[in-house]
Amino acid sequence: MAFAVQIARGIFDLIREDLALVEQEITAQNSAAIEPVSQISTYLRESGGKRMRPALLLLAAGASGYRGPSAIRLGAVVELIHNATLIHDDVIDGANTRRGRPSANARWGNHMSVLAGDRLYMQSFELALRERNFAILDILIDLTQNMVEGELLQLTRLGRIDLNEAEATELAYRKTACLFSGCSRLGAVLGRQPKNIEEALAEYGRNAGLAFQLVDDLLDFTASPEQLGKPVLSDLKEGKVTLPLIFALEAGAALALNSDGHDGNGANGRTLVAKVLDERSFQSVRPEQITKLVRESGALDRATKLAREYVSRAKAALNELPESEYRRALMAVPDFILEREN
Numbered sequence: 192m193a194f195a196v197q198i199a200r201g202i203f204d205l206i207r208e209d210l211a212l213v214e215q216e217i218t219a220q221n222s223a224a225i226e227p228v229s230q231i232s233t234y235l236r237e238s239g240g241k242r243m244r245p246a247l248l249l250l251a252a253g254a255s256g257y258r259g260p261s262a263i264r265l266g267a268v269v270e271l272i273h274n275a276t277l278i279h280d281d282v283i284d285g286a287n288t289r290r291g292r293p294s295a296n297a298r299w300g301n302h303m304s305v306l307a308g309d310r311l312y313m314q315s316f317e318l319a320l321r322e323r324n325f326a327i328l329d330i331l332i333d334l335t336q337n338m339v340e341g342e343l344l345q346l347t348r349l350g351r352i353d354l355n356e357a358e359a360t361e362l363a364y365r366k367t368a369c370l371f372s373g374c375s376r377l378g379a380v381l382g383r384q385p386k387n388i389e390e391a392l393a394e395y396g397r398n399a400g401l402a403f404q405l406v407d408d409l410l411d412f413t414a415s416p417e418q419l420g421k422p423v424l425s426d427l428k429e430g431k432v433t434l435p436l437i438f439a440l441e442a443g444a445a446l447a448l449n450s451d452g453h454d455g456n457g458a459n460g461r462t463l464v465a466k467v468l469d470e471r472s473f474q475s476v477r478p479e480q481i482t483k484l485v486r487e488s489g490a491l492d493r494a495t496k497l498a499r500e501y502v503s504r505a506k507a508a509l510n511e512l513p514e515s516e517y518r519r520a521l522m523a524v525p526d527f528i529l530e531r532e533n
């Protein structure tokens with residue numbers, strides 16, 4: 192954890208002033224919104240978060256030779272889009288907590304939350320339009336479309352125990368990595384970089400985002416509720432089969448587990464997972480049985496190894512960029528992602 196804090200300090204110190212300006216822009220946008228939207232978005236902002244997406248955009252812009260008001264504005268845009276997705280995701284998932292606090296839908300209800308999320312999307316595009324840049328709008332439209340399609344695809348795959356690695360990776364890209372990729376690509380556009388640099392930064396963001404999502408999936412099995420800010424194994428309760436569990440099932444994780452979670456002659460792993468997916472709760476199966484299944488199958492090690500591969504690919508994509516303090520910070524971001532604990 193100390194290593195992760197050290198990495199984060201080095202990354203965020205470089206852009207601390209710009210991130211503060213992004214926060215000011217978000218606050219101004221919240222103040223300009225009507226009261227229900229302002230209340231909900233302010234509540235989300237006050238609940239914390241790492242501001243990873245605006246940070247990526249600011250670092251990519253700096254590595255591309257640009258610092259200025261457009262990066263601040265677009266940093267606010269991508270954070271508003273991210274917040275809109277959080278609100279909608281919690282409504283769809285029926286989540287009651289977010290970052291250790293009641294979720295927006297738990298406080299304001301589904302109807303108010305959905306409309307507030309819609310308004311945040313519109314607000315973000317209204318802000319982006321001030322750039323008068325079609326390339327920026329193309330990127331934002333593409334990533335937003337991918338994120339919405341990812342949510343729709345996930346709904347069609349809820350409760351499926353036969354989900355494979357390719358399908359899970361596609362969902363991870365659409366729901367998480369495409370926004371990371373868009374943020375780093377926007378930095379290149381602001382710096383008026385050639386296409387090869389733009390593509391390199393987009394590839395960097397894609398792999399950093401896939402690593403981020405995979406670490407998120409791992410933490411659902413390994414972290415405490417206090418670390419996560421929500422109950423552990425929430426994904427499985429919601430019907431989502433993520434990569435660590437897919438790897439456990441692929442390993443033929445037919446660990447004979449009895450109802451106490453010990454080795455015995457009880458149900459095998461696939462049966463246990465199917466039962467949770469069917470009940471959408473831990474009634475017949477205890478959470479410890481699932482975490483034991485994933486741990487003893489070697490799935491955690493396999494997923495961690497894959498996350499490290501994404502980190503390596505992200506760093507390799509930066510070979511196209513000239514040396515700078517911003518490039519060095521971008522190199523450190525994937526390590527921070529790998530080491531994070533919430």
